[in-house]
Structures are given as C-alpha cells and as structure tokens.
Amino acid sequence: MIVARSLGNKEGVKIRQSIGKSIPRKETWEKVTGTTKYINDTSGEPGLLHAKIAISQHAHAKIKSIDSSDAMKIQGVKAIITGQNAPILTGSPLADRPPIAIDKVRYYGEPIALIVAEQEYIAEMAALQIKVEYELLPVVLSPSDALQKNAPLIHEHLAEYKRHEDVYPEPGTNIANRTKIRKGNMEEGWKNSDHTIEVEVTSPQSDHAAIEMRCCSAQVLPDGRVIIHSASQSPFVIRRAISQSFQIPLHKVIVHTPMVGGSFGGKSAIQMEFLAFLASRAVGGRAVNLVNSREVDMISSPVHIGLHAKIKLGCSLEGKMMAAEILHLYDGGAYSDRGAVMSRSGAVDCTGPYRIDNVHCDSLCMYTNKPYSTSFRGFGHPELTLAIERAMDLLATRVGMDPLEFRFFNAIGPGDTTPTQTLLDRSNLGDLPMCIAKLKTLIHWDELSLRETKGHLIKATGVCCFWKNSNTPTDAGAGAAILFNPDGSVNLLCGAVEIGQGTRTALTQLLAERLRMEERMINITMEVNTETDPYQWKTVASRSTFLVGNALLNAADDAIVQLKNIAAIVLQCSPEELDVGNGKVFIIDRPAVGIEIEKIAYGYKYPNGNTIGGQIIGRGSYAMRNLTLLDPETGEGNPGPEWTVGAQAVEVELNTREYTYKIIKAVTVIDAGKVINPQFARSQITGAMSMGLSFASREAFIFNDKGAILNPQFRTYKLIRYGEQPEYFVDFVETPHVEAPFGLRGIGEHGLIGMPAALANSLSIAAGVELNHLPLTPEMIWRTIYDSV
C-alpha cells in the first residue's frame, strides 16, 4: 500500500500570507467589461410586467378619494393597487408605515398607488392619470417644530403600532423613539465645571444617491413560492418581512440579491419589495419589475436622516471634561424605520470618544412631514459628531487649549466607561491617543498655523475625532460553508452582499489565510440567494467581515479537522501530527511528506478502488456575544462588540470675496484593528470621506413651505464631481479586537463620520464665525457672517 509520498518540497511548507495584501476584486473583469448583471439588467426580458409608483403631491393630507378609472383605461395597464388593497403596516422596529398610503399621506413623494402594465412607459403614463382628492393638513417640517406642544400630530394611532424590537414611542406626540442616557451626577458635573459652552448644531435630511436606483422584482409561483430579486443589503430581512407581512411560510420566500450598484445604507430598508410583491399578487403572480426613476428614488424611497442637536459641555480650569447635557432631535421624517434605531445609536455615542463622567442625554427620533429616514453610512454618527465636535472646538477655545491637545487630554481609554456605562478595555476600544498622535505627524500639526491669510484667501485646518459602535441586534449572526472541489479549490458560501465595498473578496482573503491557500483557489459568487446561502443578518454597520469572517474561520477549522482525519489514515499517523498548507496536508515534523488536498477533497481512493471519507465540507457560524438591551431609564447596557476610533482633519482655502472655498487636504487616521486589504481599506475610507465632504458642503433637500422637495435631481441636488477631490491622506493604527477575525475592526463607514465636523471646524476658523449648520455652502457662510455683524 502506498502511503507517505514525497511532495518534493525540500525547505518545508512556507506559510502563505493573504492578509495585508492588496489583491484585486474577484469581480474586476466583470466590472470593467460591463458584464456584471445588476438587478435591472434583466428587465428587458419578454413577458415581464412593469410597475410604477404614483406619488403624493402633498406632504400632509387626508385622502378623501382616489379615482383610477382613467388610468385603468390606458391600453396595456394590468392592475392598479391602492392602500385600500393592502391594509398592512410595515417597518422595524416600529410598524408604522403602510406600503401604499391608506387614509392620509405624510410626506411629499409617498406612494399613493401602484400601477402594473405591459411596458414601463405605459405604467408611467398611467401613474400620472391617478386622481386623488385631498384635504390638506398643516405640515411639520423640522424636528424642533415637531416637538412643540401644539404641533400637528403626524401619527394619531402611535400607541397601537406593533413593536418588533426595543423602541419607545410616546403616543400623543411626534416622538417615535426616545433613548435616555443618565450617567453620573449632573449637579456635581456642573459644579466642577469652570468653563461651560452651549451650542445648537443642525444637519438636514439628504440623499444616499447610489448611482444604481433601487429596483426589485417579484413573482408568485403556482406552488405558492415567492421569488424576489432585489438590490438590497438585507436579503434575509426581506425574506422575514414578506413572510410576516403576508403570512407566507418563511421557506417559501426566496430572495436573490446580485451585485449592488452602491447603497450606503439606503438599500437596507425594505420598501420596494412590499410593492413588487403586491404588484405580482395583483396580476396572478406574474413576474413584475419595479425600478425607481431618479426623482422617485430621491423623494419616495427612504433618505439620509437629519439632526437638530443642543449641546452643553463643561470642563475644569485645566480642561478636564466634567459634564455633558445633550438633546438630539433626529429628523426621522414621516415614518420611523431605522431612524428609531439611529436615534438610539446617537445616544449611545453622544459624547464622542471622550471621558466624561456626568452625562445626561435624550435622543429622540421625531416624526416630520418629510421623506422617511433609514440607515445612512455612519448610522447617526456623522450628525452627532458634527454637533459634539463643534462643541469641543468651542470649549477648547474657551479654555485656551490647542484643539488637538484638548481632545488628546480628554480622549477616552481603557478603564473608562461609555455613556452606556460599558467598561472599556484595549480590545473593545481602539487607541485614540495613538490616532491623534499619528494625525499630528501626518499634517505637521506643530508647524502648522491654524489660520493663514494671503490677500483675500484664508487657509485653515480643522480637526475632530470620532468613535462608533455598531448597535446591532444582540443576536445578529452569520453562517458560512466551505465546499472543497477535486482540484483542491474551495467554494465559499455566505450571505454577505457585495455592494462595492469588496467584502466578498476580503472574505476569501481571510479564508485563504486560515487554510494557507492561494486566494485564487477560493471561489465565491457575487450573488446571494437566501435558499442556498448560509444566513447573514444584514450587510450593514461595517459588521459583515466580523460576522461572516468569524463564521468562515469556524468553517475552515471544521474542514481542517476533516482533512487531517482522512490524511491521517492515508499517511498512517495521528491527526495531531498533521498540518494544512499550500494545498497539502503534511506531517509537521517532515513537511516533505504529505498528501495533496485534491486527492482527498472528495474522499481518498486507494489503488484497489476502496474509498474512505467523502467531500470535505466545512461549516461554521457565529452570533454576537454578550450584548444587552439598554435600560430604558438610564441607557445602561452593552450596545455592540467594539468601538472603532479615529482622528481626522480638513484643510480649506476660503475666498473671502465670494465665500467659495477649496478643500485642499482631507486626512483620516483610524484604528482598523487589522488591515485585511490595504487597497480596499484606503478606498473605503477615502470614498467615505468624499461622501462626507460632499454632504457637508452641498447636499440637502430643499423644501418649500408646504413640504414639497424642490431639488429631486442630480442637476439641482449636487454631488462632488471629478476634479473637486482634495488630496487624501489615510493612515492606520492596528489595535486588535480580540473577538474579531485576525483582530479587525469595522472601517466601512468611518471615513465619513468626522468629515462634516472637520470641514465645519476648518471653515469656522477661516471665516471667523461659528458655522453650525449644514450644508456649508458659500451662501450659508455669507449669511452667518452677515447675520453676526
């Protein structure tokens, strides 16, 4: 019997390294050749029906009647669905939203009817023919107005709404959720404060503006199975939501998600999927495709949340922070959706990454007559960071300290507690002082003059710090399966959605590292299918690589045990004597002796035909550990696995004649725990910085006094374009998070978080006035200066 064989490897098995390498995306060639199939790339299929949404032209009104008879007469129209045909309420954590408005409309752009037709243009024509009689109601257009005692009520039946997760609406008001932080003793805090400052800071609602519009198709098969194709960050949540809302057994709902054309949180909400299902159901289950126009995508689908914040901070003579009193009024829009959870997240991290022993914070998600808000990159943090970091700059000036020195002095660290009274250690918190120190070197802080005037041009640098925990459900989890092929390659199955962030490629790097294989030997598709892929909670909160990564490491370990067991029989040794690497299982003490994985991937066949074992399939899963719900009275609890921290800076040049400005430099130093793919990491961070600068400098929905949105197009709603990019500097600190694969921390959102704050701080220094309101347009700067004289 042949057993041990020489592998012809004299120097033994070199351990391959995959982590820390900038390998290209697996789907590179598809993307540069235009062959990637995004969701709407199959909408030309013959037989497919098309749906369009008719939207409300009023922000707050009772629906007295809907007349769709003219629309129905158009040739090619198959069905028209109104809210009366679908009397359900959706939304998580609080079910407050009908997919199509029922008795009243609560925002301009709300769906009032859904038209199904043979062609898209026919559905579009018909949508314009829907006639609605309204009785107008007074509108509420800001979260502060919504809080007033006599404010019109947007949801009269708040008490009756079903709650799916912990959420605390206050019936009889416009408050969809309130989170309280009560830490320490405020009286004492103020008593010990020699300096105090107060400031109000606002950021408006804006748009995610992924270049791919939201799109979804649905089909109900004769056996009752529901097939959904959706550009989504949460295919498994779609499955649950459709199953729950329409009483369909979970396993009969099958969701496919192909590569997504950008998302930024906007495609984590479930919206189009309900509509596509209703459309298909109305036409006997035929396949129906629903794609937004840009205009509808911007105003009808959920948007980026706004915030009105009031901050009061106090510190001692030496600059030690003593007390913080914070009120957050998040602008959740007409329905709460994830806005309710974002407002909680805004309480959890309300102080920014600073040690403050006495904290009082109320963070509210307010209903307003505006588009509803859902997750946006940073999940409530860019907004709260703008507020707290404006306050930090003011307080530093008041104390007379250098703004970075002041932050360094108060930086939170191991042994401190967060506003939720979570005890911090070196693992669950990144190293902020180190980030600040690196930032200082990177921008030559000590030689830099904060403000430099040359004629009518003023250069200035603003800084800020950020932190973020993930605020995931306490049971968020993921699974992974790895299947070995007889060529020694491995198929990785998992539910993480590829939205451009490079997750699926990065995951192959984690697996390659653990199996000590070449990444090219690991196959992964770019599509997720809820029927065949292991579960994953959602691709959000920069948590995919953490959750799926842990699951796949478990799967790899499971497979390694199987490989060793078979190899041990073939090599006549014990499994403990074996190791796996470079496509082989080998004897640790004699690395030249071993067997190729391809010979045992489907079991090992002896020369006489006898076979042992079978296909090697590794399985693994992981769920969040030790997280707790927050105490509703004090906010005490453990909101997530770790805080990623970082320090950022922006340098601007302000033209004091026109108040236009150039962003010259933008800098991020972030504690990434472990950088898996340096090129992806940099690209994620600079991409996020760009988005943050774009939204801080120009992005906002413009409403008229009736609540209509006046700029629902990229022509009027401006985004940063090529040529406007500043010079980017990115650097990393690596303090491992022990629970995470190879110590990594979330980094997908974080580049964005401090950009509005650093930009506002730099422009405030340059302009010599306090700029506390986004967007920081030349007009806004001019008005602030003009108002202050």
Add this chain to the structure above:
Amino acid sequence: MSSYNSALYPVEMEINSEVQTIRIRAADILLYTLRDKFGLTGSKSGCDNGDCGSCTILVNRQPMKSCLMLTIEADGKQITTIEGLMNSQVQNIFAQHQAFQCGYCTPGFIMNCEGLRNVHPIADEETIRVWLESNICRCTSYEEIHHAVKDIFTPK
C-alpha cells in the same frame, strides 16, 4: 390614448461593428433600445437626465450620454458600447488601479475616457478634468479614477 404603440419607424445603425436594423417608437431612447432590444446592458441608467454619465457610449467615436439621445437620432450612426471594447488599454488600467467599487459608474467612465482619447490623444490635466466632470461616481473618492486616467494619458 391608445396609439402609443402604433407608429414604428425603421432605424439602421452600426452597433459594435455590426449593422443592425430595428423598428422603434419615435419616443424610444437610445439607452433603452441598446439595453432592452440588444441586451447591451453594460450602459447603465443613473438619472435619465444627462446628469450622471453612467449611460455614456460612443457615437461616431465621440462620447454621448445615451439617455439624452432618441434612438431615431442614431439612424446611420456608428455606436460603440462597453461591450464593443475588446480588452482595451483603458479597461486594463481601470482594472489595475481598481478604479471602482460597486462598478455601476465604471462603463460610463471607461467610455468617456475612450472618447477623450479619440478626440485628444494627449489630453492635459485641465482637459481631463472638464471631460470627466460629466460623470458621477458615488463610491470612490475619484482618487483611484484620477490615478487610472493619469496613467492612460501619460505617454509610455
């Protein structure tokens, strides 16, 4: 209101080096004819309003936003879509620099660069900026695209 479908007009154009004839409605838009009638889905819609550039193709070797062109206007024209490029240098350089994330804007950027090369084989920075301003990428910071484009227009 029943005559949207009735009038169809013949159009002949060369798409990716093949002559094609097709009957279309007067209101048909070139982007959707290419996508729905010819399966050339590499050209993307991001606004249908000329604002984002993700639908950029070449018409007679010059870049054009195909959402702004009626199909009937393409009669007798020579059209190139991303599918018509065969491993071009621009594609290779975009791949090398990983000048994309989600990739949705990428065909538009690549076609615009191809067009720029046809018109200005040695474009300077300012020309590049003016041309590429017409495309939006929401994922990247444009830094990677900038590096790729610099590489394309640096004489080798």
